[in-house]
Amino acid sequence: MxxxxxxxxxxxxxxxxxxxxxxxxxxxxxxxxxxxxxxxxxxxxxxxxxxxxxxxxxxxxxxxxxxxxxxxxxxxxxxxxxxxxxxxxxxxxxxxxxxxxxxxxxxxxxxxxxxxxxxxxxxxxxxxxxxxxxxxxxxxxxxxxxxxxxxxxxxxxxxxxxxxxxxxxxxxxxxxxxxxxxxxxxxxxxxxxxxxxxxxxxxxFNAASCIVRVKGVNIHPGSAKNQMINASLVAMEFAGMLPPWERPEHTEKYEGFYHLTGMSGNEEAAELRYILRDHDLGKLEEKKAMMTTVCETLNKCYGEGTVAVELKDSYRxxxxxxxxxxxxxxxxxxxxxxxxxxxxxxxxxxxxxxxxxxxxxxxxxxxxxxxxxxxxxxxxxxxxxxxxxxxxxxxxxxxx
CATH class of the missing domain: 3.40.630.10 (Zn peptidases)
Structure with a gap:
C-alpha cells in the first residue's frame, strides 16, 4: 500500500x-x-x-x-x-x-x-x-x-x-x-x-484579465523631436495611471487589485498583461472601467488607436x-x-x-x-x- x-x-x-x-x-x-x-x-x-x-x-x-x-x-x-x-x-x-x-x-x-x-x-x-x-x-x-x-x-x-x-x-x-x-x-x-x-x-475573487497594446511611432532618435511616440514609455505611463495602493503587495483580505503579470515592448510596440481581482463584482467592474478610461485618456494625448485594451472575464x-x-x-x-x-x-x-x-x-x-x-x-x-x-x-x- x-x-x-x-x-x-x-x-x-x-x-x-x-x-x-x-x-x-x-x-x-x-x-x-x-x-x-x-x-x-x-x-x-x-x-x-x-x-x-x-x-x-x-x-x-x-x-x-x-x-x-x-x-x-x-x-x-x-x-x-x-x-x-x-x-x-x-x-x-x-x-x-x-x-x-x-x-x-x-x-x-x-x-x-x-x-x-x-x-x-x-x-x-x-x-x-x-x-x-x-x-x-x-x-x-x-x-x-x-x-x-x-x-x-x-x-x-x-x-x-x-x-x-x-x-x-x-x-x-x-x-x-x-x-x-x-x-x-x-x-x-x-x-x-x-x-x-x-x-x-x-x-x-471575481476575476478578469486585460491585455494593453500600444502602437508607437518610431523615428531615429536624432530627428525624433515632436514626431516619436515611444510605445514602451506610453505603456509605462499607462501603468503609472493605475492606483498604486491597489496592487497585490498593498492589499489583503477583501481588498481587490490590479496585477501586472507581464510586459514587453520597444519604441514601435508594447504590451502589458494584467489580471484584475475583487471579491465584490461591482468593484471589479469599476476596475475594468478604469482600464478603459486610462486607455481613452492616453488616446486623447497621443492619437486615437495608440492604446487598445482587451478585457476578458475569467471567473466569478x-x-x-x-x-x-x-x-x-x-x-x-x-x-x-x-x-x-x-x-x-x-x-x-x-x-x-x-x-x-x-x-x-x-x-x-x-x-x-x-x-x-x-x-x-x-x-x-x-x-x-x-x-x-x-x-x-x-x-x-x-x-x-
Missing amino acids: SNVKERFLRYVQVETTSCEANECCPSTPGQKVLGEMLVSEMQAMGMKDAFMDEHGYVYGWIPAKGAEGAPAIGLIAHMDTSDAVPGKTVPQVIPSYDGGVIRLKNGVEISGFSFLPGLKGQELIVTSGDSVLGADDKAGVAEIMTLCERMTAPDAPNHGKICVAFTPDEEIGRGADLFDVKGFGADFGYTVDGGALGELEYEC NMKEIVEQHPEILERAKKAFEENGVEPIIKPIRGGTDGAQLSYKGLPCPNLSTGGYNFHGRKELIPVEAMERMTDVLVALVSAK
Whole structure:
C-alpha cells in the first residue's frame, strides 16, 4: 500500500507546468503523463471505469458501499503547476524540522514566516531551491488518491458514490473549461486545493484579465523631436495611471487589485498583461472601467488607436452559489473537527476550479492541502498535514 508521502514525491517529479501561450488542452504534454499514471493507479485499485479524456481530464468513480441513498460526493484537484518559477522539481525531505532557518541546496533560505515555529518537529518536504515544489496541487492529488486506496479496500467505511476528477490547466484559468459536470455525476463537490491544514473556503475573487497594446511611432532618435511616440514609455505611463495602493503587495483580505503579470515592448510596440481581482463584482467592474478610461485618456494625448485594451472575464465569486447549500459547508466542518482540526473559514485571495464549476451546476467549496508558500521556490508541505488531510477526506465521504 502506497502512502500519501510516497505518492506526492512521485507525482511532483513529473513536470506539469501549464503554459498560457499554448491554446491546446492540456497546454503542456507532461500533464497527460501524470494523468496516465493516475488512471493506471486507479484502475489497479479496482476503479475500472477510470479514464483520461482527449483533453487530459482524468475521471474515476467508487460505487456506494452500504449507503446507496447517500449523496454522490465529488473530489477534485488539478495536475498542473504554476509557471512563476521553473517546474522541474527535485523534492527534498527534512525528517524532523528543528524550527530554525531552512537552507535549501542552492543557497535559498526559508525563514521569517509566522507559520514556521508551529511546524517544529514535523517532517517537511521542500524544494532544492531551483523550482516550485508543486504542492499546489499535487498534494491535493496525492491526498485524493490515498483516499481512493482506502475507500476501495475491503475494510472501507460505508459511503455513498465517490466521484474523483483531476483537471489540467487550472493555473492558467482553464481548469473547468472542458469539465464534464453531467458525466461526473456528483451532487456536490470539493476542490482540494487550499493551503494550511483546516482551510475551508467558499468565497473567491471575481476575476478578469486585460491585455494593453500600444502602437508607437518610431523615428531615429536624432530627428525624433515632436514626431516619436515611444510605445514602451506610453505603456509605462499607462501603468503609472493605475492606483498604486491597489496592487497585490498593498492589499489583503477583501481588498481587490490590479496585477501586472507581464510586459514587453520597444519604441514601435508594447504590451502589458494584467489580471484584475475583487471579491465584490461591482468593484471589479469599476476596475475594468478604469482600464478603459486610462486607455481613452492616453488616446486623447497621443492619437486615437495608440492604446487598445482587451478585457476578458475569467471567473466569478462562488459564494453566491455555495452559500445556497450550507449543508455542504457543515459536512466539511464536521470532517475537520472529527480529526481534531479546527476549520479556518476565510476568503480565497485567488480562484479555484470550484468557482467555475459552481456556476456550471456543481457547488464546490475549497479544502486545504496543508501546504505553504505556493508558486515559489520556498514552497513546503508537512507530511503530517497531508496524512491528516487524507483522514479528513475519509470522514468527509463516509456515511453519517
